[in-house]
Amino acid sequence: MTVRNGEILFVKSVKDGIPNRDPLQDSDARRLFPEEDGRISLSDVSIKRDVRDYVLEAEPNGGSSQRNYIFVQGKVNDKGRLLTRGGLAEWIAEQVDKKKEAKENMKSVLLEHSFDTRTFGIVYSVTPKFHLTGPVQLGWAHSLHPVDSQYIQGTVVMPSAGDKEGEEGKTQGTIWTSYIVPFAVFAMPGVINAKNAEQTGMTVEDQELLLKALWQGTQHRQARGRGQQQPLMLVHVEYKDPFFRIGYLEDLIALQPGEEAWRDAGRRPSSLKDITLDISELLRTLEQYQEKIERCRIWIHPSLRVQSDISPFLQPLW
Template sequence: MSINNGEFIFIKSVKDGIPNRDPLQDSDARRLFPEEDGRISLSDVSIKRDVRDYVISAEPNGGQDKRNYIFVQEKVNEKGKLLGRGSLAESIAKEVGKDKEAKTNMKSVLIDHCFDVRTFGIVYSVKPKFNLTGPVQFGWAHSLHPVDSQYVQGTVVMPSSDIKNDGDEGKTQGTIWTSYIVPFALFIMPGVINAKIAEQTKMSKEDQELLFKALWQGTQHRQARGRGQQQPLMLVHVEYNDPFFRIGYLEDLVSLNPGKEAWRSSGERPSSIKDVSINVEAMLEKIEMYKDKIANVRIWVHPSLKVEGKIDQYKQPLW
């Protein structure tokens, strides 16, 4: 079945880590706003990586129907060498038994068998070259409050190499490490789904549902020490019956209590989800205002999140 035009917002929290570091700032948190604003940000690349890694684990070898391979990933050959775009595409075509078709129409093969190609699009730079704009587009995720990152240091007890000579004292010592971490941050990320573009990439209802499940469970699934503890808290999906309409900027209709100005003026920062609540009343008012253009509204919310606004009629069971 074809999907409807839609948009969504995704809220998650991070404790004791930085989910998206800025290599231009010594791997500190990304800051798109002025320093006095205090908010930090996450790129769409980080969010898409969560989704892709989840699908790779949840749908091994493309899943039962071989439709959910992931094209954009790190994969090595039998010699341990990273595969390029052409080799990755050829390996998928071979696994689904479409080697011959791929030689003349790789675009069709990847659309039919790669979840991330249908949802996020693709730039295929191997001849014959082609590209597809993805029907799903994420915005940057920004913290809902000012955040102070902390510079921390520690040591690794294990020496860097074996001791070869009695006088080689330097090798006996562990390694000192340094890193930035964020004690706590609450992020909101917007996204849109374009129904007309979905027709071109053949994104289906099943793809859409897998996307939302991957957003939620993928946030918890992908592990790395620097990511800290991450928790999905709220996902809102608004579907429209008009393929050319959307409310837009749903993230601006959601607010944090206490608000960012309260944290900025006090100099304090939230340290836990218990310190805040999410107000969605303005968003619900907009949904009511445009209800004639809306086909469906769904909200997934973690039980630990305090929500201001009557969302019971839209609440969905968690995965």
């Protein structure tokens, strides 16, 4: 089986944190829309990091096939220094006993043994340089409702090191500050290009690992500042035509009550109990183009209320 042209729609939520901060805005939430719009955003880089970190943990040492090494990662050498792109590529080649082949054709070694190279593509700036556009392109994730980030402060007391051996450290309260988002629901679109998959050698197994990594990677990569994240819905549509796609699947879903309800009431949703996901327009569109669709699969978290019957597409969770 070969990878088909396809689209992805991924919906997730976050509580009490910000999964992707904006360093140009004092590490507040990223806002691509005007302030009066109220929505916040997550970059595709942030979500790819979740996928890569999951594969690193789930497929140690490249997995049993040694095909799932991660090229873009923060790996250090014996001296504690971060490996460069060239150093990472050489390290992967060494792990699979292909140092000689890598000197002649590093591209083929990385495509065979690196999951993120086959999936997301690569810009290899080490001579001989090469560039491959990945078959999987993820878009920005935008919140489905207005979101207010909150600026908070706290105090932590930690003993400082003593000046002399045996001297007790001093204790002093240190004030910390941070922005958090109490609750937000995000929708992220993505495309899978069948022609690019042929060029990178992305397989159906890679595709299935990607979908699993989107879901479980969101749950796996938890940190205090990133908040409590939860995957809510994942849609994967495969097309018969390698040049066709519906496009903008994220515009075919909506939260109920709608955006105006949160504006007029002067409040925001605070949990999944406050919302229902309406995907009726998405299902109508899928039915409209059913002759061009090979398969549609939908994964749903049991805590999410969904308005519409998705039973024909429903998949068991991993």
